[in-house]
Amino acid sequence: xxxxxxxxxxxxxxxxxxxxxxxxxxxxxxxxxxxxxxxxxxxxxxxxxxxxxxxxxxxxxxxxxxxxxxxxxxxxxxxxxxxxxxxxxxxxxxxxxxxxxxxxxxxxxxxxxxxxxxxxxxxxxxxxxxxxxxxxxxxxxxxxxxxxxxxxxxxxxxxxxxxxxxxxxxxxxxxxxxxxxxxxxxxxxxxxxxxxxxxxxxxxxxxxxxxxxxxxxxxxxxxxxxxxxxxxxxxxxxxxxxxxxxxxxxxxxxxxxxxxxxxxxxxxxxxxxxxxxxxxxxxxxxxxxxxxxxxxxxxxxxxxxxxxxx
Amino acid sequence: xxxxxxxxxxxxxxxxxxxxxxxxxxxxxxxxxxxxxxxxxxxxxxxxxxxxxxxxxxxxxxxxxxxxxxxxxxxxxxxxxxxxxxxxxxxxxxxxxxxxxxxxxxxxxxxxxxxxxxxxxxxxxxxxxxxxxxxxxxxxxxxxxxxxxxxxxxxxxxxxxxxxxxxxxxxxxxxxxxxxxxxxxxxxxxxxxxxxxxxxxxxxxxxxxxxxxxxxxxxxxxxxxxxxxxxxxxxxxxxxxxxxxxxxxxxxxxxxxxxxxxxxxxxxxxxxxxxxxxxxxxxxxxxxxxxxxxxxxxxxxxxxxxxxxxxxxxxxxxxxxxxxxxxxxxxxxxxxxxxxxxxxxxxxxxxxxxxxxxxxxxxxxxxxxxxxxxxxxxxxxxxxxxxxxxxxxxxxxxxxxxxxxxxxxxxxxxxxxxxxxxxxxxxxxxxxxxxxxxxxxxxxxxxxxxxxxxxxxxxxxxxxxxxxxxxxxxxxxxxxxxxxxxxxxxxxxxxxxxxxx
Numbered sequence: 001x002x003x004x005x006x007x008x009x010x011x012x013x014x015x016x017x018x019x020x021x022x023x024x025x026x027x028x029x030x031x032x033x034x035x036x037x038x039x040x041x042x043x044x045x046x047x048x049x050x051x052x053x054x055x056x057x058x059x060x061x062x063x064x065x066x067x068x069x070x071x072x073x074x075x076x077x078x079x080x081x082x083x084x085x086x087x088x089x090x091x092x093x094x095x096x097x098x099x100x101x102x103x104x105x106x107x108x109x110x111x112x113x114x115x116x117x118x119x120x121x122x123x124x125x126x127x128x129x130x131x132x133x134x135x136x137x138x139x140x141x142x143x144x145x146x147x148x149x150x151x152x153x154x155x156x157x158x159x160x161x162x163x164x165x166x167x168x169x170x171x172x173x174x175x176x177x178x179x180x181x182x183x184x185x186x187x188x189x190x191x192x193x194x195x196x197x198x199x200x201x202x203x204x205x206x207x208x209x210x211x212x213x214x215x216x217x218x219x220x221x222x223x224x225x226x227x228x229x230x231x232x233x234x235x236x237x238x239x240x241x242x243x244x245x246x247x248x249x250x251x252x253x254x255x256x257x258x259x260x261x262x263x264x265x266x267x268x269x270x271x272x273x274x275x276x277x278x279x280x281x282x283x284x285x286x287x288x289x290x291x292x293x294x295x296x297x298x299x300x301x302x303x304x305x306x307x308x309x310x
Numbered sequence: 311x312x313x314x315x316x317x318x319x320x321x322x323x324x325x326x327x328x329x330x331x332x333x334x335x336x337x338x339x340x341x342x343x344x345x346x347x348x349x350x351x352x353x354x355x356x357x358x359x360x361x362x363x364x365x366x367x368x369x370x371x372x373x374x375x376x377x378x379x380x381x382x383x384x385x386x387x388x389x390x391x392x393x394x395x396x397x398x399x400x401x402x403x404x405x406x407x408x409x410x411x412x413x414x415x416x417x418x419x420x421x422x423x424x425x426x427x428x429x430x431x432x433x434x435x436x437x438x439x440x441x442x443x444x445x446x447x448x449x450x451x452x453x454x455x456x457x458x459x460x461x462x463x464x465x466x467x468x469x470x471x472x473x474x475x476x477x478x479x480x481x482x483x484x485x486x487x488x489x490x491x492x493x494x495x496x497x498x499x500x501x502x503x504x505x506x507x508x509x510x511x512x513x514x515x516x517x518x519x520x521x522x523x524x525x526x527x528x529x530x531x532x533x534x535x536x537x538x539x540x541x542x543x544x545x546x547x548x549x550x551x552x553x554x555x556x557x558x559x560x561x562x563x564x565x566x567x568x569x570x571x572x573x574x575x576x577x578x579x580x581x582x583x584x585x586x587x588x589x590x591x592x593x594x595x596x597x598x599x600x601x602x603x604x605x606x607x608x609x610x611x612x613x614x615x616x617x618x619x620x621x622x623x624x625x626x627x628x629x630x631x632x633x634x635x636x637x638x639x640x641x642x643x644x645x646x647x648x649x650x651x652x653x654x655x656x657x658x659x660x661x662x663x664x665x666x667x668x669x670x671x672x673x674x675x676x677x678x679x680x681x682x683x684x685x686x687x688x689x690x691x692x693x694x695x696x697x698x699x700x701x702x703x704x705x706x707x708x709x710x711x712x713x714x715x716x717x718x719x720x721x722x723x724x725x726x727x728x729x730x731x732x733x734x735x736x737x738x739x740x741x742x743x744x745x746x747x748x749x750x751x752x753x754x755x756x757x758x759x760x761x762x763x764x765x766x767x768x769x770x771x772x773x774x775x776x777x778x779x780x781x782x783x784x785x786x787x788x789x790x791x792x793x794x795x796x797x798x799x800x801x802x803x804x805x806x807x808x809x810x811x
Contacts, residue, residue, distance in 0.1 A: 165418070172402050172413050179400035182364065183414055184384030300404060 019251025025229035028201020035194035036174035036301035040096025043226025044103020049203025074203020174299035321370035348520035393461035403446035559589025594775030611643035640728030695720030
């Protein structure tokens with residue numbers, strides 16, 4: 001066992017990369033839930049994004065087109081969810097679970113011929129001098145562009161929800177769809193747009209996994225990342241800044257356990273591998289201990305079916 | 311004569327199975343407070359929704375200030391100068407006052423400017439309000455102010471108010487009327503929907519009465535008695551509930567030092583509640599919604615346990631017993647929310663009868679449910695309380711509000727309770743059914759049971775209660791005989807002043 005082999009700088013730098021897929025998916029789901037819709041299909045949309053992005057990047061040789069297709073793929077899958085829940089008023093929990101199963105199956109089928117292929121490398125920030133500064137350089141200035149894109153997106157969502165009229169309407173719809181409808185807002189339209197945004201974000205998250213983090217395609221490669229993203233939204237009590245915190249916490253534990261494995265810590269590998277999930281559960285329990293406080297921020301209409309009959 | 315602002319001509323709207331509005335025509339003049347009267351289901355809401363653009367009429371036309379007016383959505387109605395204060399508040403609890411108001415405006419100013427405008431308008435009309443507070447923390451009266459100010463900021467020509475006083479204390483009603491009269495003096499027309507006839511006679515100069523979707527009459531309410539108006543609404547003569555002379559017996563229920571912490575983020579705590587209830591007594595508990603009514607009922611029915619001694623029935627401590635144990639001892643309750651609390655919406659009336667009556671009506675035999683007897687009991691409730699339904703196999707959800715309420719109250723009354731607690735027994739129930747329910751409660755008390763009626767309807771409490779107490783922010787005033795109290799005193803009690811202190 002040699003703990004000195006673990007470099008804190010590299011640990012921080014790699015946790016940012018490790019957290020990016022979850023961060024993207026979680027910030028998308030946060031917007032969806034803020035509009036009052038619970039989409040449990042994040043895992044399915046992520047893995048669909050992972051394979052569509054991977055396939056597009058391999059076929060065109062351009063990782064950018066890959067990311068675009070990943071977003072489109074995730075959004076396309078979410079449209080199915082949107083139509084079923086918003087027009088046919090189906091149960092959101094059941095539909096979301098079905099979406100996850102469908103996405104896993106669909107991606108496995110699409111991905112059959114892509115196993116074992118190496119995708120084109122994504123764009124990495126490399127500023128002369130700045131990227132070479134010790135400590136700060138590796139942490140802040142030498143990441144893949146997806147890391148920065150995710151951070152920009154989180155800031156954008158925070159700003160949108162807090163300061164824009166569109167964000168206010170979105171929160172209002174999630175708070176009470178009946179009241180929003182009575183004021184003349186298009187509840188279904190707002191929700192469909194939010195669901196599609198969530199799908200696109202989940203798709204991007206999937207591509208960040210298959211094109212940057214891993215990078216290759218294996219069946220079922222998201223391995224529960226979508227579920228972690230869902231948990232992080234609750235952990236964050238629906239606040240964008242806390243989503244960032246939650247994602248980096250999970251990413252940190254995931255990277256740390258890999259480092260510990262490499263350093264030969266005498267704990268069975270299985271325990272280390274399960275630690276990120278365990279810690280997520282522990283944090284969720286701690287966060288929800290004060291129910292009244294966390295419930296305060298939860299969108300009041302979350303998961304409720306809206307029918308504009310009255 | 312002042313000129314006409316809104317002219318409604320032959321509006322008709324049919325839903326599958328019902329004609330909600332049938333060829334309704336009338337006129338609202340500029341600067342007039344116009345009352346719209348009618349029973350539940352008379353078509354008031356549908357009519358108003360057509361004016362506000364939430365519902366499109368099948369036939370008919372409207373003119374606003376001489377121009378054709380057919381709003382496709384509320385936005386268009388607001389742009390044309392029509393604003394509406396809703397019956398069930400269209401507010402967002404987790405958002406601030408300013409955010410709520412911004413949502414109701416087409417082009418809200420920047421948040422600082424908006425806050426300043428809110429403060430300015432709220433002071434001008436005597437409706438104090440802090441723009442930064444969360445709506446979830448406001449009282450019902452304050453929430454209504456948010457709605458009114460939201461409307462006023464758009465300087466409407468026509469302000470529609472749907473049952474605005476149903477949740478207000480008498481003092482708050484006085485404030486509201488002052489505001490409305492001020493608006494009228496400035497030339498704003500107000501369409502005022504209510505079924506509180508005395509209010510309409512005090513406030514409005516014209517009244518249009520709807521019955522079964524048709525216009526019955528347009529009249530000057532100040533020149534009619536409340537009774538005449540009510541009979542036009544109902545289309546027949548009206549029986550009001552009559553109490554027989556009762557003498558109070560010994561104490562049945564004793565509540566002392568009953569306290570409860572808040573159960574949710576926007577919940578109310580109960581603070582040191584104490585009262586005694588005698589045989590044959592009807593204790594009316596008044597108060598604006600959200601002051602602890604639901605919590606008090608939950609404590610008494612057994613949904614929430616308290617310390618054992620806090621609630622005593624004939625000397626037996628009930629506080630930590632479950633609802634079914636209390637039922638067996640004779641304490642029954644009918645909560646406010648009919649669908650989902652008093653009755654399970656998707657279960658049949660027979661099943662709903664089984665749910666609360668199993669213990670007292672012996673509807674189970676050695677652990678097995680006796681469905682034939684439950685059905686017979688449900689049928690008994692249906693026939694004795696004149697519940698209009700195809701039969702006991704109908705789902706609770708399929709009944710209209712008034713009919714379900716009659717069933718829910720009847721189910722408890724027929725179990726021969728020693729103590730019956732009801733919350734809002736006639737909320738949203740039409741006048742005839744409400745009179746029946748009140749009569750049933752009075753008869754129950756005459757037979758020697760003790761009844762607690764929690765209600766926001768002061769007229770109802772004054773009609774049937776023998777004693778009165780007010781709930782305010784979780785505190786209960788000392789119960790006093792109804793006959794000793796004046797309306798002003800009741801108002802002060804509701805506002806939190808304890809007259810006995």
